[in-house]
Every structure is written in C-alpha cells, then in structure tokens.
Amino acid sequence: MRNEMTTMFDTVLVANRGEIAVRVIRTLRELGVRSVAVFSDADADARHVHEADTAVRIGPPPAAESYLNVPALLEAARRTGAQAVHPGYGFLAENAEFARACTDAGLVFIGPPAAAISLMGDKIRAKETVAAYGVPVVPGSSGSGLTDAQLEEAAREIGTPVLLKPSAGGGGKGMRLVRDAAVLGEEIAAARREARASFGDDTLLVERWIDRPRHIEIQVLADTHGNVIHLGERECSLQRRHQKIIEEAPSVLLDAKTRAAMGEAAVQAARSCGYVGAGTVEFIVPGNDPASYYFMEMNTRLQVEHPVTELITGLDLVEWQLRVASGERLPYAQQDVTLTGWAIEARVCAEDPSRGFLPSGGTVLALREPQGGGVRTDSGLSEGVPVGSLYDPMLSKVIAYGPDRATAIRRLRAALADTVILGVPTNTGFLRRLLAHPDVVSGDLDTGLVEREAAGLVPDGVPDEVYAAAAAVRRDALAPRPDANGWTDPFSVPNGWRTGGAPAPLRFPLRVAGTDPVTYGAPDSAAVTADRVTVELDGAVGHFHRSGDWLGRDGDTWHVQDHDPVEASLSGAGRSGADTLAAPMPGTVTVVKVAVGDEVAAGQSLLVVEAMKMEHVISAPHAGTVTELDVTAGATVAMDQILAVVVPLEDS
Structure with a gap:
C-alpha cells in the first residue's frame, strides 16, 4: 500500500561522502530525482562523486573546512538548484544548527525538526523527556x-x-x-x-552500569501528519570500543511480547520530541532479563545498520525519508509491518587487527565486492582511489539475508571471504572469524564479547603459504617471456641451475610490516597469473588474490615487501628497539610536547597522532633524553615512520 506522491523533490544535495552518499544516490536515481554530491579536495575522484548527477567542490581536505562547512554546503545547494538536503550519517547529520540553517535557506532538511535533534542530542533532557511519556530509563x-x-x-x-x-x-x-x-x-x-x-x-x-548488557535498538518512522510506527529491532551488541561492528535483525533475545512492548516504548519516545522521518531509539537490555529494558538515547538520523531492517521489512528507508520529507503520509499502520527472515551486517573498516585495530590507509589496488544471492554490499570504494586518515574508517558494509539466522550468518561469512580489498589493511578477516565464534553462532551476545575474545580472533603471525605465494610472484617476475617465435633462452630461466651440482634453491628475503624478515622459496607447483597465485605447501593448496606486493585470502590481506637490510638501515626503517618511536598508523601529528634535548620521564606523553577520529598518544618508553625529533605539529606521517628517539639517561 502506498500513497501517490504529489510533490517529490527534483534535486537533492547529499551532504556526506563515502558509502552513505553512494547509498542515498542509489535511491535518488531509482526515484528519478537528480542527485548532487559534495566533495573535498581529498575526495575529488571518489565513487560518490562519479555516481552523482553533479558534484560540487566544497573545500580542502580537513572536514572542518569542507564537510562541516555549512555556508559552503548551502551555497552548493543554491548553485545546483537543490530543494532538499540529505545529511546521511556522521558529520552534520545530528546537528540542529545545520538543520535550522537549511530551513532558513529555504531547503528541506531530510530529517527531523531541529528542535527534536537538539532535545535528543542532550542525553539528560532526552531521558527526562521520554520518561515523562512512560519510557523506562536507566x-x-x-x-x-x-x-x-x-x-x-x-x-x-x-x-x-x-x-x-x-x-x-x-x-x-x-x-x-x-x-x-x-x-x-x-x-x-x-x-x-x-x-x-x-x-x-x-x-x-x-x-x-548493567553487567553483560545487550544493545538493542528499534527503528521508527514518523510522518508530518502525526503517524508513528516502528519497524522492529536490531541487535547491536557486537561492539569494539563502543562502536558497533556487526548488527542483525531481528534479535534472538526478544519474543513477540517484548518486541511489541519495546516497539511501543520507541514510538512513545519519538512522539515525546515531535519526531519526523527515520530514527532509532536505543535500549540497553540485561541479557538475563530482556523484559527489563532501558532507554539509552535516540539517534536522530538514518543509522549505519539500516540495511538489515530494509531486508526483513522490504522497505527502502531512504525512500521513506524522502517521501516523508516531501509531505507524504505513511500508508502503513503498525499491524501492516511484518518481519520476514533474518539479516546480518558487518562493517568493513580501514583498520589493522594485527596492530590493535589502529586505523590504516593506502590506495585500493584491487577490489571485489559481492552482490546477489542473498548478499548486498553498500560501499564507497573504487579501485585506484586512496583511503586517507582524515575521515571515518568505515569503507563498506556487507549484508546477508536468509530465511533464518543460521543461513544469514553462513552467507555473510562466505561473502566476507569473497570480499577483496588489496592495498588497504581492513578488518574483513577478523569479522569473518568473529561470526564463527560459538557465542555468536548461538546468539549468546553482550557488548563486551568482542573485547574479551578479540585476541583469539587475530592470527598469530603470517602463514607460511603467504610467504610461499609472495616468493612465487617474485620468481615469476624474473622468468623470461618467449620471443615472437616462442623460444625461451634456457640460461635466463630462474631455476637455480649451476654447473657441477644440483640446482640452488631460489629464495627471496621478504618482510611483512610488524614481523621479522624471512627468506623463502617458491614451491615448484606454484601458479601465478595477473591477479591470482596458487601454491601447494605441505599437501595443502592455497589460493590468493594478488596486486603488486599485496596478497589476499578469505578476507585477510598481507603486504609482503622485499627486504633489503642495507637499504632498511640507511632509510631508518631498520631502526628499532626501545629507543625508537614510530608512527603506529598513518595520520597527522596534532601535538608535539617536547623538543630535542629535553629530558623526559618514562611514560611521559611526547606526541599525539590522529587518524580517522582516533587519537594515539606517543609516550616515552623510558626515562631519557630526546635525541631526535623528526616531525612537527600538522605533519602527515606514514605508518612506521620514525617520529622520535629517546636515549636512556645513562647513555645520553
């Protein structure tokens, strides 16, 4: 059941970037609405820029000068004739002043009224407001x-x-x-x-504080005519550092009675602030007593995890954001909403599990993202585009749907294994292993599960077959190619042949960042093509995707580089040990607190490196003297770049 649209927008500006901008643009295209993308200089060649009908530069790379630049966004809307602005999520999506500025400029803000954003953005006022409507609060x-x-x-x-x-x-x-x-x-x-x-x-x-809590949220949808419904719940308990990484709908925890009660509480929370559009009411739930749920907060925007709700309801939430914003009345009553099947989503982020999940970066050298067969990938990636340290680390979302939870999980694990992102370390393989954890499979979840189990889900070292595959790539690069007549000079074949003895094994010095160098030879049975490597080692066959020095398998990736100890020593990369402080991630040095010659105490904060909304403090490994300081505030640094050297006092 659907009303006929009377006044849909002709042009909508998407005030965001990455996968959410691509996602919104897709629905705009399906509705026949012209899309306007905005971009910083860092995103000039980004996927959302190419997929929009038109795109406008709004400033230099820093978010404060581009994606958070309200005058620039409003000017872009004016220049392109946009009637409405979709804020996506993040940046200005929950900024009441931006919503108000859009309205003052004659634009429709595709989201709730500024007053609702302001009210729900203040956790204290929000709790008091919803409690007055009978919503249980912590x-x-x-x-x-x-x-x-x-x-x-x-x-x-x-x-x-x-x-x-x-x-x-x-x-x-x-x-x-x-x-x-x-x-x-x-x-x-x-x-x-x-x-x-x-x-x-x-x-x-x-x-x-509720020990071993579960995080469950309810999707609500409200129009400008006073109608409010909920679209069921999402289980969001799999989190790391308070950030969701896997979400599913529905939740194994709730029965029909509890679902209805929580849904009604969410509806009342939306009514309490005069909500309009798509929003999410988040609850904290004791795992041993799901009937005792408590309001945490309301997210006054579209959520990252909205696709799982779309898949089990059959509704396009972005479409309904647009319809509601254009004044359309919801044609659904609560009894019309049905939940069918199961959906589960994994967030693929630019972070390195082997380095404590620190942000990563690089250029996307090879990309394969699964679609179809019960799998959907929402992504902002494209080959050849750099992933920097300025913005959020989330790159894409892989979502799987099935008639039941077991099928959805199985399809998602297979989809993550089929996901290829070479050139940028990601958490894809970690997510795949997490989905196989017994507690995840059984649905025995809580918000601390990932932190407790993370160490056991990160591989210990680099598998031998990775080095074997890397050696095979290098041996193949040395091999001569036949001439026009098909003849190959036998003396140029890299087979280790030598006079007076058996062939010498052809071995290569190799190194993966963060590990010790090794010397490895390629198995005789290795097969190398332009984008694949197959090796057999100890009777097991391994298949890898490849691009340059990068190898990938089942969601895991490795950057295997040639190791030259002399070059490493001269470049500074070979410096190591307790005295040397290197950048743990690519990013920007935001604070420098010391100078060369300063005496520092053990554990004293020396520098701060920031990347993808994360700050990392670089501290003195021991008491000593700063003898080298190779960066200044504002400097961009690469992963493993030497930042400073602190020599112990007795040695200085």
Missing part, C-alpha cells in the same frame, strides 16, 4: 549541570558499578566505567576533560 542522576560533588553523591546513591557519560556526545568518547567508589573523583575529572576535548561541553551524567 536509573541515574537527574538534572543538568551537576557539580563533581553532586555527581559523586548520585553515583553513591545508585551504587557502583556506574557509568559516567558526557551529555553532549556519543561513540564512547568520554565514557568511564567506575567500579570502585574510591576513585570517583578522579574518574569524574578525567571524563570531564575528555568530554570537553571531544564535544566542547563537559556536562556529565551518571547511570547504573
């Missing part, structure tokens, strides 16, 4: 602007463990779990510092 402090002493008093009344949370932000920044009441004072001070640095606002609230 026991905690009440009132805004509490002093440190008042927060301590509230925490002691609730009883530890408690969670300190910034009122103004999300994503886990500034959150502190406190189990010992004796350290409340210092933890409150630390949480305020982090909140002030992240959001410019150090207002805190304190909530009861």
